[in-house]
Amino acid sequence: MADLTLDHVSKFFDDDGSKVVAVDDASVTIEDGEFLVLVGPSGCGKSTTLRMIAGLETVSEGQIRLGDDRMDNKPPRDRDIAMVFQSYALYPHMSVRGNMRFGLEESTDMADAEIDSLVEETAEMLGIDDLLGRKPGELSGGQQQRVALGRAIVRDPEVFLMDEPLSNLDAKLRSQMRTELQRLQEDLGVTTVYVTHDQTEAMTMGDRIAILNDGELQQVATPLEAYHRPANRFVAGFIGEPSMNFFQMEVHGDTLADDSFTYSLSPESEDAVSGSDHVTLGIRPEDVELVADGSADHTYETTVDVVEPMGNENAVYLDFGDESRFVATVGGMRRVEAGETVYAHIPEDAVHLFDASSGDALKNRSLESVELAEPEPQA
Amino acid sequence: MSVRDDIADQLGVDFDAVDPIRVVLYGTLVGLVAFYLSPLESGLMTALKTEAEFATSPPFVPPTADGFTLEPFSVAIDTLASAILNSIMLAVPATILSALLGSFAAYGLTNFEWRGQLGVVTLFIAGIFIPYQAVLIPLSRLWAIVDTQELLAPVLDITLFSVQVPVLGTVELATHPHYASIINLIITHAAYGIPITTLLFRSYYKKLSTEMLEAARLDGASAFTVYRRIVLPLSTPMFAVTLIYQFTQIWNDLLFALVIIPSGSGPAAVATIALNELTGGIIQTFNTQMAGAFVAALPTLLVYILFGDKFAKGVAGEA
Numbered sequence: 001m002a003d004l005t006l007d008h009v010s011k012f013f014d015d016d017g018s019k020v021v022a023v024d025d026a027s028v029t030i031e032d033g034e035f036l037v038l039v040g041p042s043g044c045g046k047s048t049t050l051r052m053i054a055g056l057e058t059v060s061e062g063q064i065r066l067g068d069d070r071m072d073n074k075p076p077r078d079r080d081i082a083m084v085f086q087s088y089a090l091y092p093h094m095s096v097r098g099n100m101r102f103g104l105e106e107s108t109d110m111a112d113a114e115i116d117s118l119v120e121e122t123a124e125m126l127g128i129d130d131l132l133g134r135k136p137g138e139l140s141g142g143q144q145q146r147v148a149l150g151r152a153i154v155r156d157p158e159v160f161l162m163d164e165p166l167s168n169l170d171a172k173l174r175s176q177m178r179t180e181l182q183r184l185q186e187d188l189g190v191t192t193v194y195v196t197h198d199q200t201e202a203m204t205m206g207d208r209i210a211i212l213n214d215g216e217l218q219q220v221a222t223p224l225e226a227y228h229r230p231a232n233r234f235v236a237g238f239i240g241e242p243s244m245n246f247f248q249m250e251v252h253g254d255t256l257a258d259d260s261f262t263y264s265l266s267p268e269s270e271d272a273v274s275g276s277d278h279v280t281l282g283i284r285p286e287d288v289e290l291v292a293d294g295s296a297d298h299t300y301e302t303t304v305d306v307v308e309p310m311g312n313e314n315a316v317y318l319d320f321g322d323e324s325r326f327v328a329t330v331g332g333m334r335r336v337e338a339g340e341t342v343y344a345h346i347p348e349d350a351v352h353l354f355d356a357s358s359g360d361a362l363k364n365r366s367l368e369s370v371e372l373a374e375p376e377p378q379a
Numbered sequence: 380m381s382v383r384d385d386i387a388d389q390l391g392v393d394f395d396a397v398d399p400i401r402v403v404l405y406g407t408l409v410g411l412v413a414f415y416l417s418p419l420e421s422g423l424m425t426a427l428k429t430e431a432e433f434a435t436s437p438p439f440v441p442p443t444a445d446g447f448t449l450e451p452f453s454v455a456i457d458t459l460a461s462a463i464l465n466s467i468m469l470a471v472p473a474t475i476l477s478a479l480l481g482s483f484a485a486y487g488l489t490n491f492e493w494r495g496q497l498g499v500v501t502l503f504i505a506g507i508f509i510p511y512q513a514v515l516i517p518l519s520r521l522w523a524i525v526d527t528q529e530l531l532a533p534v535l536d537i538t539l540f541s542v543q544v545p546v547l548g549t550v551e552l553a554t555h556p557h558y559a560s561i562i563n564l565i566i567t568h569a570a571y572g573i574p575i576t577t578l579l580f581r582s583y584y585k586k587l588s589t590e591m592l593e594a595a596r597l598d599g600a601s602a603f604t605v606y607r608r609i610v611l612p613l614s615t616p617m618f619a620v621t622l623i624y625q626f627t628q629i630w631n632d633l634l635f636a637l638v639i640i641p642s643g644s645g646p647a648a649v650a651t652i653a654l655n656e657l658t659g660g661i662i663q664t665f666n667t668q669m670a671g672a673f674v675a676a677l678p679t680l681l682v683y684i685l686f687g688d689k690f691a692k693g694v695a696g697e698a
Contacts, residue, residue, distance in 0.1 A: 083594065086590070102600075107599030
């Protein structure tokens with residue numbers, strides 16, 4: 001068991017003579033037993049990164065190491081990794097048992113009986129022991145998913161690679177498998193790299209998440225850190241649902257202004273934005289408060305445009321009377337009607353400020369006012 | 380009211396009314412069936428008649444009790460037996476070779492990436508369109524230069540090809556020098572079949588899940604193991620297609636056999652050549668010719684029956 005290190009890894013594709021950068025200088029160390037989630041929008045290079053670790057793509061620049069052992073020049077079969085694919089990639093002509101045996105038959109010298117007992121043990125753990133004689137075509141999506149997992153687990157590899165393994169399941173099964181997968185990974189303690197575009201999976205499953213965009217690693221952090229202290233505007237907008245509200249503002253000394261409203265800054269915030277002419281002001285929907293009157297600071301008169309009731313909360317779309325809209329989430333029991341005039345309070349300690357051109361975070365929300373119960377990241 | 384009327388009432392149809400369009404449709408279909416089957420039927424009837432009966436009745440009319448005979452079939456079987464054996468020894472290995480080599484080539488050309496791949500694929504496709512006639516002279520020159528008999532002498536000496544045939548007794552094929560020309564034919568047909576089988580397998584292998592093949596590689600399988608344990612078992616329907624197609628092609632081929640077998644006949648003659656021996660010289664013996672045609676066509680028919688369902692799956696592109 002050892003750490004998995006990506007050391008300045010890049011991947012270039014040749015597209016009719018022009019160089020396309022798929023992954024740009026990504027460096028991250030995944031600790032032994034850690035669950036790292038690679039998350040980002042489609043085409044951000046997360047799958048390519050995973051495939052480079054697997055050895056299904058060559059590494060254009062940089063190194064991948066397992067412990068001190070360089071593995072980017074080894075063929076996939078010598079890397080001691082197992083991968084779970086989005087399509088499950090089961091062998092359709094083999095029984096579930098055959099599918100799970102295959103890896104052990106090909107990569108070890110184990111005796112038949114030993115392989116059988118390992119397969120049965122793993123199948124039992126996953127609750128598919130009664131399916132061992134069936135072919136993949138006779139299984140439901142959820143069962144196929146378990147077989148794909150079992151095929152990876154039975155090999156007891158150094159690293160698990162998972163490429164959107166839950167995305168073909170229906171919503172209910174997905175959240176169930178999410179929990180189960182997490183429990184399995186904790187029990188097995190195998191280093192796992194998990195690729196997803198779903199930020200809920202990223203938030204809930206990962207010990208740490210690595211957010212990628214356009215082939216560049218944006219931030220590697222614990223889920224809560226990424227949520228509350230995003231490194232840049234992209235991370236702030238990508239993590240969280242509904243996503244963070246952004247306002248493009250001009251800096252005028254101690255106030256920010258756009259066409260719809262002005263926002264006065266505390267001296268501390270003023271310091272943070274002093275180097276920029278234009279900033280992006282970000283506020284999470286749950287931090288926008290709907291209050292009774294507009295007398296307090298940072299309180300604005302708005303009109304309710306649309307209300308999306310979720311049961312536990314309402315997503316309220318507000319506008320300033322012009323085109324700019326933003327979202328506030330309020331408790332599910334609170335009655336808000338479309339067309340109503342409400343006052344939105346945007347508290348300064350919850351505001352994020354980003355440089356308008358680079359997108360880098362200039363100031364993240366203050367965590368002093370909230371009780372922070374962040375678990376220790378698992379080593 | 381009868382039950383029939385009851386049902387007719389409930390369904391709102393009148394069983395007595397006949398739709399003229401359906402009459403025309405079924406009439407046409409029956410006519411077409413008769414049209415397509417009449418040569419076969421006439422052939423079969425002719426093969427079951429004595430020559431005298433054939434001379435006095437239309438070909439499609441069944442033989443009378445006096446005119447019925449199985450003799451044409453026994454003559455045809457006697458005349459064709461060794462040629463059919465030759466054809467089997469030619470068609471079976473040549474078919475299997477061309478299908479297997481085509482499958483290998485398609486796997487290498489489809490499921491791997493390497494420089495210059497497209498050029499090689501293009502060559503294979505071009506190979507399909509070379510007409511037989513264009514290669515006849517080079518082919519006969521080639522087999523005139525390559526003395527297969529001598530090259531294979533050490534192998535043939537161990538009577539590898541001696542077979543026990545119930546009717547004919549032991550046939551010591553290996554002792555016959557003619558077997559060399561059958562080997563020449565096998566090689567020629569296998570080589571000529573590879574482009575088309577490769578193309579067929581390639582279109583099939585393109586549809587195999589890339590992720591599945593990658594999963595096998597990650598599971599520790601080498602490229603050849605992936606072929607043997609994953610790709611080959613999954614290719615059964617396409618094997619049925621190529622086997623049937625190639626078997627029919629090779630079995631029915633006359634041109635290569637005439638060119639490659641010395642003097643176009645003799646002990647190495649294949650079924651298509653030997654059929655000519657049944658013509659009966661000046662007086663045409665149509666009954667034995669027809670019987671011969673049926674005997675010679677039987678193996679291809681058997682192949683269709685044996686692999687037909689898989690063939691249908693393969694053509695439909697089902698895995």
